[in-house]
Amino acid sequence: MKILLDQDKCVASGQCVPAAPDVFDQREEDGIAVLLTDGPAAGAADDVQQAATVCPTLAIRLAE
Template structure:
């Protein structure tokens, strides 16, 4: 799985960080999501899929 994050679409809701904290973080200054791991291990795939599903801005794209 490859994870892409469109920071221009991000609305800083933080749902991705709650769902997959090993893959996403937020910038301190504005809360915009930051991608920590573009190729997470298979063991975290379910969390990453959940993060993409709950993103209100649809800023997370998964290539499987």
């Protein structure tokens, strides 16, 4: 699984961070999401899928 994050679409809602805290964080200055890794551990797949689902602007996309 590869994670694609479009920071231009991100509105800093922060929903991705609690869903997958090992994969996403937010910039302090504006709250925009950042990827901690674009290829998470296999055990994090469900969390990453949840983060993509709860993103209000669909800024997170998943690719195989």
